Amino acid sequence: MKSLNPFLLLLCLQSAAFAADKPNIVLLLTDDQDLLLGGMSPMSRTLAFLSDGAYIRNFFVNTPVCCPSRATLISGRFPHNFLYNQSAGKSDLPACMHMNATSSDFEEKSIGKYMKKLGYRTGQFGKYLNSGGVKPYCKDSVPLPGFDRWFTMCNTGTYYGNEITDNGKFRTYGHDPSDYLTTIIANATVNFLEDVLKNKEEPFFAYIAPHAPHVPATPAPEYENVLPYMMAPRSPIYNYTVTDHHGIMRLQSPMDPYQISPQIDELFQNRWRSLLSVDDLMMDVINTLDQHKQLNNTYFLFTSDHGYQLGQFNLPSCKLQPYEHDIRVPMFVKGPGIAKSSPAFVAGMVDIAPTIITLAGGTPPDSMDGQSFENMIKKSGWGSDKRESTWRDKHTLEYWSLGDVIRYQHYIDGPNNTYIGVRLVNETHNYLYVEYYENNNQRYFTEPAVECELFDMSVDPYQKVNLYGTDKEDKNLVNELHSFLQKQLMCSGSNCV
Structure with a gap:
């Protein structure tokens, strides 16, 4: 038997040591999970696990609809930078709610690709994009860009x-209990983790995206009859008519x-029931990492692709609006060096990919519009006052109408x-300013x-x-925010900061 070349042996040992030093990263992204209507409550064990990490209080999506928001996360770019050419009347590639998320440019600048370059074993499980965005990959022998292991939904809107x-x-x-969507996503995720951790040669990045609690929010068989007699929260704007x-x-x-009962209240119940299975999924991941003694070497990020409404402003069920219940979402980060905190800085979906890259020891590419907020939540580094004073205080929203949608x-x-x-x-301002346009072109x-x-959220x-x-109306403020938006809508990469 030939002995291994000493130089090659040294390289192998260095590579193994490098992999061991790198942290693992788990991203859990739910679908339509609200924050303001108590949507985190069913996931009590997940909340308990994340409670000694950072909870980012002012975390918003950049667009309150599924595919564009997910594409923002995947790319670290604002939606206007991968919007398809609507003036031409069609896209050269399949569009996903106006987003050109299957072009080679988008694929090469996706989070999976960057994590591969950083030496990570990558896995994606569940919903990546909506069906229009994943259609090119839903064929035999076609890989999901940037992922070594993928178990990706091709149809959406169903749990069986x-x-x-x-x-x-x-x-x-099929439609057997074992075919329940969150269950098969959990099983595929755990199999991936077991496979990676038994070799312990590469750090992993696991992007886990269950469909819950998206409509129809079908619960697993074991949760069909729990949480009886619950009603959707009657917030001050529940069934509330506005004229301005x-x-x-x-x-x-x-x-x-x-429309109120049984429709809205039953949906509210089933949303919570479906999230109990997501809580189970998260516990499966945590227990697997614990068995392999990797919990302390893993970052966990948890958020939702957007919020939700159930009766607010007379809107029975959906999202799509710029108001707080649709754009504010949970954001938790736990892992090595993360301070237990509830910081007030403003961040959003566009910042997740840059943050994951820096947590992995890399540098976000110039093509990304977002910023890493790693230093904002780490125990070490700047003092908190300096950190928050140097971070931006404005968050951009963009949305293109999908046409007539009725619920x-x-x-x-x-x-x-x-x-x-x-x-x-x-510290002095808490506002929402929005400009509306006649068509989606x-x-x-x-x-x-x-x-x-214009809403003054400090009093309203x-x-x-x-x-x-x-x-x-504060006209000076309106002019300032209008000018800011006009600049943001032309920005790309580092000039978005």
């Missing part, structure tokens, strides 16, 4: 009878008794619901806005009163 692209094999699942908000909102008639006999989307906005939060929003909204946290055009 799923179509999955499983490491290059297109598979269909933008067009879609003014059109909303009060919800009738049937429970209510229009939740349509004309005049394409918008850009900014969420401003600092806007790219740089050079046409005049047809309507605007539920956004009941639109100050724009009233004697309480």
